[in-house]
Amino acid sequence: MTDFTKFAGPKLGGALNKLMDDRHSDHLGIKMDTPFTRVLIMLILGAVAVAAYRVIFGLGASTNLNDYWPWGIWIAFDVLGGVAMAAGGFIIAAMVYLLNWKKYKCIVRASILNAFFGYLLAALSITLDIGRSFVIWHPMVMWQVNSIMFIVALHVVAYTSTLATESSPMIFEKLGWNKALGWVNRCMVGIVLFGVLLSLLHQSSLGAVYLIAPSKLSPLWYSKHIPYMFLISAIMMGLSMVSFETILTSKVFNHEAPKDVLDGLAKGVVFFGSFYTLFKFGHVITGPGIGALFTSGFLGFMWLLEMAVGIVIPCVLLAKKSNRADLNTIFVANIMVIVGVLLNRLNVGVFGVSDYANRVGGDYFPSFMELLLTAGMIAFAILGFKVCAKYLNLFPEDHH
Amino acid sequence: MSISRRGFLKGVTGSAVVLAAGVPSVEAKMSTELPPEAIGLLYDATLCVGCKSCMVNCKTHNSVPGGALYKEGLVSGVVDSLICTKSEKTEPMKAPSYETDTIKGNEGIWDVAQDLSGNTINVIKAYRNGTGEKKDSAVNGHAFFKQQCLHCITPACASVCPAGAFIKDPKNGVVYYEAYRCIGCRYCQIGCPFNIPRYEWNSAWPEVRKCQLCRHRLKDGKYAACAEYCPTGATIFGKVTDLREEAKKRFAMKPGTEYNFPIKTLGSKETLSRPVAAYADKVYGLTEAGGTQNLMLSGISYELLGFNKDIPNSALPDLTWAYIAKIPWVFLGVFLGGTTLHAITSRMYKKKKDEGDHHD
Numbered sequence: 001m002t003d004f005t006k007f008a009g010p011k012l013g014g015a016l017n018k019l020m021d022d023r024h025s026d027h028l029g030i031k032m033d034t035p036f037t038r039v040l041i042m043l044i045l046g047a048v049a050v051a052a053y054r055v056i057f058g059l060g061a062s063t064n065l066n067d068y069w070p071w072g073i074w075i076a077f078d079v080l081g082g083v084a085m086a087a088g089g090f091i092i093a094a095m096v097y098l099l100n101w102k103k104y105k106c107i108v109r110a111s112i113l114n115a116f117f118g119y120l121l122a123a124l125s126i127t128l129d130i131g132r133s134f135v136i137w138h139p140m141v142m143w144q145v146n147s148i149m150f151i152v153a154l155h156v157v158a159y160t161s162t163l164a165t166e167s168s169p170m171i172f173e174k175l176g177w178n179k180a181l182g183w184v185n186r187c188m189v190g191i192v193l194f195g196v197l198l199s200l201l202h203q204s205s206l207g208a209v210y211l212i213a214p215s216k217l218s219p220l221w222y223s224k225h226i227p228y229m230f231l232i233s234a235i236m237m238g239l240s241m242v243s244f245e246t247i248l249t250s251k252v253f254n255h256e257a258p259k260d261v262l263d264g265l266a267k268g269v270v271f272f273g274s275f276y277t278l279f280k281f282g283h284v285i286t287g288p289g290i291g292a293l294f295t296s297g298f299l300g301f302m303w304l305l306e307m308a309v310g311i312v313i314p315c316v317l318l319a320k321k322s323n324r325a326d327l328n329t330i331f332v333a334n335i336m337v338i339v340g341v342l343l344n345r346l347n348v349g350v351f352g353v354s355d356y357a358n359r360v361g362g363d364y365f366p367s368f369m370e371l372l373l374t375a376g377m378i379a380f381a382i383l384g385f386k387v388c389a390k391y392l393n394l395f396p397e398d399h400h
Numbered sequence: 401m402s403i404s405r406r407g408f409l410k411g412v413t414g415s416a417v418v419l420a421a422g423v424p425s426v427e428a429k430m431s432t433e434l435p436p437e438a439i440g441l442l443y444d445a446t447l448c449v450g451c452k453s454c455m456v457n458c459k460t461h462n463s464v465p466g467g468a469l470y471k472e473g474l475v476s477g478v479v480d481s482l483i484c485t486k487s488e489k490t491e492p493m494k495a496p497s498y499e500t501d502t503i504k505g506n507e508g509i510w511d512v513a514q515d516l517s518g519n520t521i522n523v524i525k526a527y528r529n530g531t532g533e534k535k536d537s538a539v540n541g542h543a544f545f546k547q548q549c550l551h552c553i554t555p556a557c558a559s560v561c562p563a564g565a566f567i568k569d570p571k572n573g574v575v576y577y578e579a580y581r582c583i584g585c586r587y588c589q590i591g592c593p594f595n596i597p598r599y600e601w602n603s604a605w606p607e608v609r610k611c612q613l614c615r616h617r618l619k620d621g622k623y624a625a626c627a628e629y630c631p632t633g634a635t636i637f638g639k640v641t642d643l644r645e646e647a648k649k650r651f652a653m654k655p656g657t658e659y660n661f662p663i664k665t666l667g668s669k670e671t672l673s674r675p676v677a678a679y680a681d682k683v684y685g686l687t688e689a690g691g692t693q694n695l696m697l698s699g700i701s702y703e704l705l706g707f708n709k710d711i712p713n714s715a716l717p718d719l720t721w722a723y724i725a726k727i728p729w730v731f732l733g734v735f736l737g738g739t740t741l742h743a744i745t746s747r748m749y750k751k752k753k754d755e756g757d758h759h760d
Binding site for chain 2: 055056057058059060061065066067068070071094097098099100101102126129130131132134135136138139141142143144145146147148149150151152153189193196197200201204205208209210211212213214215216224227356359360
């Protein structure tokens with residue numbers, strides 16, 4: 001290992017040395033220089049180039065967005081999807097710190113870190129999606145309380161800071177800053193409670209963004225209850241994401257998956273999934289009618305696909321006890337929920353407005369640059385998580 | 401982990417009070433009433449001959465300092481945004497924001513705007529069916545129609561903007577745009593049910609463009625350029641309450657009745673006498689999205705002209721307000737519920753742990 005005191009002086013170098021010390025994660029066997037990591041870095045570099053091009057030449061030059069289709073995958077996938085993926089952070093934190101369900105303590109750090117990356121991804125994407133990136137802070141000084149977007153902006157800032165604070169003990173621990181560590185730990189319950197509050201509001205307000213567009217968003221998705229639909233599907237997504245990640249880390253790192261924890265998470269998915277299924281079907285029956293699913297062509301198909309892949313099939317799979325004992329079944333079901341909820345966000349953000357946009361002459365398919373930036377963002381989150389797993393004590397329970 | 405419960409509760413209560421005080425009060429809800437001196441336009445499509453004089457004059461009169469299409473340059477726009485102020489601008493534009501490249505072979509010759517865009521805030525479009533012979537007939541006929549901002553009584557664009565870049569003038573009700581506030585998020589484009597705000601897609605510091613009812617001309621005693629330069633009286637300017645009466649009167653008249661149509665402004669001495677055409681559907685703008693200050697009459701059904709038929713007849717911002725009004729209660733509920741649950745479960749956990757220790 002490099003000794004940083006040689007380059008950066010004893011104080012800063014010493015701190016860097018402590019940060020770069022990865023002995024505690026030796027047992028995980030994380031290798032940094034792999035072909036996969038190289039691909040991730042290439043994607044990140046590509047995304048950086050796209051970001052620069054977008055800032056210099058504008059949105060018209062880099063995206064296929066237009067006046068009839070003003071929001072594309074950067075909003076629907078990166079922002080709506082990224083934030084939904086981050087829901088695991090507040091759920092697990094609430095379970096461990098508020099409800100004292102201590103068996104989940106072994107995954108709390110990983111899920112908060114995962115949430116942090118989800119939010120970072122969303123925040124970076126929205127910064128590039130807005131036309132005037134350098135004044136993204138305007139809502140903070142120009143309060144406009146009628147705007148859901150204003151509320152979303154406040155939440156993103158407040159919750160990203162909250163997540164950073166919730167993750168900070170991992171850093172303080174390594175640096176040996178015991179005073180700061182003690183302070184954060186003492187306030188942890190309050191911080192977690194604040195995070196839960198922000199998440200409940202933020203997850204639902206992303207759905208509330210579409211409340212203003214009853215004449216544009218397809219009635220298959222538009223509902224005055226859309227904020228709550230977003231919240232419940234985000235909870236499902238969050239639980240699945242945490243479970244997926246736990247199984248994945250156990251597969252790629254030398255780290256055993258805690259089976260009772262996964263069983264609990266799977267039960268949670270079934271619980272919220274059953275409720276969500278009733279909610280969604282209830283909405284379609286009382287709104288556009290079940291028949292609309294089969295007469296609205298492509299959109300009806302997308303609705304059924306989203307529900308089947310993301311909710312119904314995984315819930316049926318996980319409802320059976322023997323299936324919940326099998327890691328591979330849980331893994332597959334988790335992936336289905338993640339894909340399904342992402343599909344829901346794409347349906348609301350992109351496909352759901354297609355009927356309206358097509359009628360007035362609009363068309364949209366993401367440009368190469370839009371796709372590359374999104375890919376780069378995902379790569380950034382994966383690589384960031386991997387680096388943190390290597391250098392931070394992400395799975396504290398393993399030491400027992 | 402050791403937490404002093406008293407200190408924690410104190411902190412929670414304190415922050416709950418502070419946060420609840422910062423949460424929007426009910427007064428912040430947007431008004432659904434017509435402002436006292438509301439002004440607007442009445443566009444009667446049956447009088448429009450498609451000369452596009454309004455388009456030409458809209459562009460020239462708005463490409464001056466203060467106008468809706470005026471832009472000084474990239475640097476001053478960026479600086480204004482960064483320091484959050486609107487600087488006084490006097491430098492004339494090199495040329496109005498013409499669109500000369502939308503038709504092949506026309507590069508740099510005519511302004512040939514095909515639709516509303518970042519450079520065009522008022523457009524005349526044509527309807528055509530079959531042989532197109534008969535004016536204002538849905539079958540084998542033709543008609544012209546105008547698209548521009550309708551100046552909603554409760555504008556969705558003003559309610560959705562996170563930085564308050566869209567403002568409804570509390571007196572005359574004009575919905576205008578302050579570029580220095582804008583962050584370019586395009587939520588206004590999602591929110592507007594009439595699909596009016598347009599974006600400068602090809603700019604590195606884009607603005608949103610829409611009709612601002614020639615707000616900059618009002619202080620000189622002038623009014624909307626499209627009305628002033630309309631030769632047939634298809635677009636007239638006036639007080640909204642009067643325009644509503646006029647529109648309803650025309651709509652109720654028997655087709656073929658001879659009528660003196662005022663030109664330029666309602667109540668003007670200049671009139672054009674001609675028979676009233678058969679109007680379709682309704683007076684557009686009385687109820688759409690809670691009502692608009694600009695009104696329209698047409699001989700062709702609005703749906704055939706491509707107007708969105710799904711627009712609700714109530715103010716759209718109310719839909720979001722129903723959600724926003726619940727936020728203070730969520731604050732209260734989560735703080736109280738969260739602390740209670742934490743207190744109970746901590747106790748249970750401690751008890752269980754003590755018992756566990758006992759057994760060991």
